[in-house]
Amino acid sequence: MKRIGIIGVGEIGRAIVVGLCDGADKPPEVFLSPRGARTAAELSERFEGVRVCAGNQEVVDRSEVVIIAVRPLDRHEALAGLSVDGDKIVVNVMAGVGNDELRRMLATDAPLVRAIPLPPVRERDSVTVTFPSHPVVDSLFERLGGSLAVEDEAAFNVFSALTATLTTHLSYLTTLTSWAVGHGVPSDVADHYVRGLFQGVGRALSDETRSLHQLAADHETPNGSNERIRTTWFTPANSEALNKVLDDLLARLK
Known part of the structure; x- marks a missing residue:
């Protein structure tokens, strides 16, 4: 896993980039969407392997793993028209947006994994809940403090509710x-x-x-x-x- 794309560079997107790159011996290349331009520019200046793309399609095209971290209300605008090949891995961190809905939006056969990363991943000190388990995604979050794969989406939603406290x-x-x-x-x-x-x-x-x-x-x-x-x-x-x-x-x- 050498190339990671992030669409939606808010607090969680920033935390993931910092956790992956800050002090890491072999950080991945990271491609950021232009959404959240100030944060994206700051991260690209701070870390050598972080680049800001011209648009979301470029993020997808240049990445092996694509993390979708836009606000749920912005998902239709941000993801409209995206083409995601089946050899990509998509990580869905949008609260309340299930993988079935995301698959319909993207019209892709790519593996989709839901995840609940929290801001302490920036210090690589937070366990991230995922569903379904996927070796590449689980490995990614192990680098950020740990991965907890749950058995079904019902359990995933329970953990999502807990984070709201x-x-x-x-x-x-x-x-x-x-x-x-x-x-x-x-x-x-x-x-x-x-x-x-x-x-x-x-x-x-x-x-x-x-x-x-x-x-x-x-x-x-x-x-x-x-x-x-x-x-x-x-x-x-x-x-x-x-x-x-x-x-x-x-x-x-x-």
């Missing part, structure tokens, strides 16, 4: 910081402390010998402060509401 988690941390500021703690001090507090917990997640339930128990003293917050704020009703919104999102993704 990330900004909610960050907003939770923002709320904690704002609460501390409201009680007189300087903003930069509160921000620094909350980041460090949850980075420490995050490192504990790498210990897969303990279940998530066990990790929670290990951080909680009976009748202590953590238990008080959990049982009075994260109530069964809140848990049910979270399950409901995830179920609603999953229905949309299907």
Whole structure:
């Protein structure tokens, strides 16, 4: 796999390029679409093997693996008229756009693989869910932190829904910081402390010998402060509401 094309150079496209090229001994050639011109130009200046193409068809023609990373709402405009030969491999990272629909749009016999790369692939530190398993695509994402191939599209959609909780988690941390500021703690001090507090917990997640339930128990003293917050704020009703919104999102993704 020496030539990779990316159509749609937004945050995920940028992260993939950086993960593949930054500090790599033998980075692939990367061909970028002109969409997201500023980001594409920046990446081509930063990395020797990255080139910006005149159009999306050129990206396809020059690549072995084509990653489609446009926003779902832009897919019809971005992919209209593209010709994709059967010897290409197409990686679909558009949320909520199934491979059946993409195959109809492209009218191609090329292998299509769905994937959920996240921004930490830029540090080669994020597992990417894929469906169906394909050796070339799985190898690509192994280079970016790991690949998790799932058995069917229903499971893939569940993982896609889970990724939608990330900004909610960050907003939770923002709320904690704002609460501390409201009680007189300087903003930069509160921000620094909350980041460090949850980075420490995050490192504990790498210990897969303990279940998530066990990790929670290990951080909680009976009748202590953590238990008080959990049982009075994260109530069964809140848990049910979270399950409901995830179920609603999953229905949309299907």
